[in-house]
Amino acid sequence: MTAVDLPAVPRVLIAEADPVSRELLEQVLSGIRCDARVDTCGEGQQALYLLAHNAYDLVIADWELPGVDGLSILRGLRQQHRKPVLPFILMSRRNDSASVREVLPLAPAAYLTKPLNREDLTQRLQGLLLSSAEDCSTAVSAPEQTLTTFLERRRDSSEGAPLMTDVQVAVKRSLNPGGLDLKLLEEEIRTDPQITAVLIAAANSAAQHQGGGLVQTVAQSLHQLGTGQSMNLILGLTLKRCARLSVPCLADYAERYWELSLHTGEYARMLARLLDLEQERCYCAGLLHRLGDLALLRCLEEWTQAGGELDESEEVGNLLDQFGASFGSALRTRWRLPLELRELIAAAYGLGGGVYSREALVMNMAAQMAHLTEHEGLEELARGRTARLLKIGLPELMRLRRK
Template identity: 50%
Template sequence: MTAPAHCVEVLIAEADPWTSNLLQQLVLDVRGDARVLQVGDGQAALARCKRRLPDLVIADGELPGLDGLELLRQLRRHPRTPALPFVLISGRFDASSVRAARPLAPSAYLAKPFNAEGLRQRLQALLPSATAAVVVRQPLLVSELHDFLDTVREEGQGAPLLSDVRNAVSQGLQAGEQDLGELEAIFASDPQITALLIAAASTAAQHQGVPCQTLAQALHRLGVARTLNLVLGLALQRNAQLRDPRLAELASHAWQQARRSADLARWLALELRLDAELCYTAGLLHNLGELALLRSLQDWLEAGGELRDEQIEQAMQRRAASFGSALRIRWRLPFGLRELIAAFYGLGSGVFSREALVLNLSGLLLALPPGEQPASLAEARCVRLLRLQQGLLERVPAELYQAC
């Protein structure tokens, strides 16, 4: 089936703005009527392709997060994309890298720095003429929001880094050697960095047989250089801010809630002489799924999808928990830490550690209606199991459980 030529769409996945703009100019030089879409990381490129296929993808082989070769590999797996024109530009041009790319049949595999004129000539062959008849393509890989969220829940890399943490990371890397105490002060406020470092340290410490469960333990095991490298990679991968104001407001609220729950859990643990840092970590990570879901909703918008207010509300109510669970499993967080996070939301049957009861109490305190005092929880199950005196409940600082 043929039809008159449609508006050609070219997706450029390139983290460097100067290079991305150069590629855009080369495309427009060949097809002045082309619609050029520019993204800065592989996850955003994949999300865009899942929403609607472009006519051509030009990708940097060393994209942050999902690199260009893996982007090509994932696109080739889908039955609708085996022949999608794809130009891969890579700094890796050794024999093994070329062999890895060959089975995926890129339309062109170019070495950095690429020759602009040579690429322009390739684009002339890859982009259909403005006057030619073209085959009508299947434009939608994933046309419904719920299908998109089902897919990215398992593939996504998690929540966006907060801008102040990204800035702190950059300053820390430029400042040279730092001690672990300084790094802990910088990273302790961000749940995704905390989860990443704990997961990395736990993997590195498997031979010791002792899981890593706090940020301080992770920093001690990883050291300064490894820590900065891990966080830098995360910052580069998720450096896009949430541009939709509705999502940005929800992300800010989720972060504030994470900070309050972490501070509250640590205060209670210190009062009870328990593991305060472990409780702080669990409190910080309890709503990680909300941040990951919000990132995915932003990706949906940037891929051309529509997002109504009621869809945002439904997604947050129905999917945040599953996004969080998927991330905690994907990052292989220690089971004990996952148990504490689960306790924040409720206690099932069985025996619980005192730290888990602290997390459950933190959740109850944060859920108190405005004006209600902590003493009203005197008969709560976690309070009874902890055998708390009413005086301790009365001493809980209001700023820790009351929203500002």
């Protein structure tokens, strides 16, 4: 469901035998998009007929449908290799890991366990219907505008960074007989800037609603959101347009900025450990400090898919210099990332006047270390202002570099 393809009035199919669940789904859909066209049916064969004769923008189906079950319907749709992928929410009373493993390769937009929770259902449908409608109003086909104009418009509505982690593999590795292991999931996804930012943003939204404290790390986010909501958020990211970059030049740039983010995060973690500071928060700040550059590359992929031209030899680098920082700032503000985390990210870019926390100094030092060549620059870095303020000398820096 892309901004180009989504109609002004979305059409939704609900395939659910239980009248109570069907009514709940219709009520929630009406509350989110009162203009949505909703078709309903109570058995699988009728659902297949409706899918064959109508173009839908979202399908919500029960696995346990009589006749042809919902999983079979989802599998049949995926075998059609439709582009873009049709968002499909699968519902079921099954919550065991074997069932999740069976569903995962088919890339559902969400896997909801029954009985349905109105709040979770509303949040999931809002993410699919409202964000897509907003995109529809802001995305214009490439030939109708200049690249600069396109990026200026997308800066305040971009989807964020492309995914750098194989989400399906990550979730599969995190499953055990008891279900999804959040600790294993954390280890699998903690290196992905987009997943990290989205989980932190979602957890803080939930925390504010429930009166909880601010969340600033992946581990805190997973704990706050819980198993079901975390998995649905992560899987939902795979269905967004340009979730993966296919233009080789843009993919190469993304790998470089991702590696730079990873190195910054790891150096920040090691420095924080050395100085007895909060390690995971520093790591997350380092991982996210190039989020804007990655988001810009994703928008450039959108531009090329819409038919726009791109001079890969020079233009991409210039555009990153021109727009990367502002894309990052807009995303961090729009997603309401905690102010303290944003301040640490800003410190990775530079220190002005004033008094800085030790964690901010750590971020600045980590970013400088990540930019050094393999055998040069440590001596100068050890003589610099940040090292003096942290009271870190050349021997400590050399030990960190060897790890």
